[in-house]
Amino acid sequence: MVKSAGRQASSKAVKKVHLKTKKTGNNDTTTTTDEAEWYSAESNIASLRRMMKKFTGVRDLSCLDLFGASGGIKNAWGRHRKKAELYDIKKYGLKHDICSERGFENLLQLGLRIKPGGVIVAGPPCSLFIFLSSSIHRRSRRRPWGNQEYRSVRLSNCIVKNMTTFLQLMSQRRVHFVIEQPFGSQMFDLPPLRRLMSDVAAIRVTTYMGCFAHKMKKRTILAGTLPSLLSMERSLRPQDRKRFEKNRKKFYIRCDGKVQGTKALQSSADYTPQFCDALYTCWKEK
Numbered sequence: 001m002v003k004s005a006g007r008q009a010s011s012k013a014v015k016k017v018h019l020k021t022k023k024t025g026n027n028d029t030t031t032t033t034d035e036a037e038w039y040s041a042e043s044n045i046a047s048l049r050r051m052m053k054k055f056t057g058v059r060d061l062s063c064l065d066l067f068g069a070s071g072g073i074k075n076a077w078g079r080h081r082k083k084a085e086l087y088d089i090k091k092y093g094l095k096h097d098i099c100s101e102r103g104f105e106n107l108l109q110l111g112l113r114i115k116p117g118g119v120i121v122a123g124p125p126c127s128l129f130i131f132l133s134s135s136i137h138r139r140s141r142r143r144p145w146g147n148q149e150y151r152s153v154r155l156s157n158c159i160v161k162n163m164t165t166f167l168q169l170m171s172q173r174r175v176h177f178v179i180e181q182p183f184g185s186q187m188f189d190l191p192p193l194r195r196l197m198s199d200v201a202a203i204r205v206t207t208y209m210g211c212f213a214h215k216m217k218k219r220t221i222l223a224g225t226l227p228s229l230l231s232m233e234r235s236l237r238p239q240d241r242k243r244f245e246k247n248r249k250k251f252y253i254r255c256d257g258k259v260q261g262t263k264a265l266q267s268s269a270d271y272t273p274q275f276c277d278a279l280y281t282c283w284k285e286k
């Protein structure tokens with residue numbers, strides 16, 4: 001069902017689909033699928049389990065770079081001659097749309113190829129879970145699903161719900177996972193994800209992308225089941241804080257009394273090679 005990544009990437013047809021991608025106004029949260037067709041993995045869990053049972057393929061992957069358009073994680077594993085695949089709508093369009101039935105089934109087929117002890121590194125779209133967009137999503141502890149009058153908020157919820165079902169199914173196959181989110185993201189308050197984190201006794205660490213050569217300090221949460229995840233914990237020294245304060249203007253501007261992200265902020269989601277290498281070492285230590 002899932003063709004080789006190389007063939008997908010070079011296909012013109014895939015590029016066309018990608019152009020049709022419906023943006024939500026938040027660059028990292030997209031779909032190619034009409035809302036009436038959005039897939040609910042949770043509602044189809046019985047047939048997904050049947051699909052899993054039928055799998056007779058080889059478990060040849062050490063890692064899945066989920067929502068990893070930059071390919072940083074896949075490349076890091078590749079540098080160590082470990083087989084990894086990447087799943088992201090930005091790279092492969094409809095075939096990798098977690099909100100479509102076909103896209104989800106393709107994800108499942110990739111997941112089934114992960115070896116026991118392998119890892120899924122997931123950086124799901126955060127833009128509708130963070131403070132900067134709080135006037136739109138209006139999420140709170142008591143209202144974790146947020147203001148669902150907005151399609152963009154419903155879409156961000158759909159992506160996380162399907163990711164959660166996928167991680168739940170994979171955890172039952174002795175596959176580890178790590179979810180990366182900016183500190184303060186309200187994603188972990190969504191009930192299905194909160195339940196999963198509790199069921200798998202997930203570890204949660206705070207780190208800074210700035211400690212892995214990122215231009216911003218980016219306080220970050222890593223949460224998941226990698227036994228050595230604590231080794232990713234970092235704190236900032238006072239001199240580093242000053243350096244990041246200087247860079248701040250490149251990423252945020254004040255407009256009408258409000259703080260807004262610049263274009264540079266959007267590309268700041270890409271992992272640095274240093275972060276990916278550190279995560280590889282962390283996985284190897286497991």
Ligand SMILES: C[S@@+](CC[C@H](N)C(=O)[O-])C[C@H]1O[C@@H](n2cnc3c(N)ncnc32)[C@H](O)[C@@H]1O
Binds near residue numbers: 031032159269
């Ligand atoms: C915050 S970015 C993560 C980038 C990652 N840190 C990297 O280094 O590539 C979120 C990613 O989710 C992808 N994405 C958004 N909606 C998606 C969907 N419906 N299905 C699959 N991927 C999606 C975006 O294309 C984007 O690359």
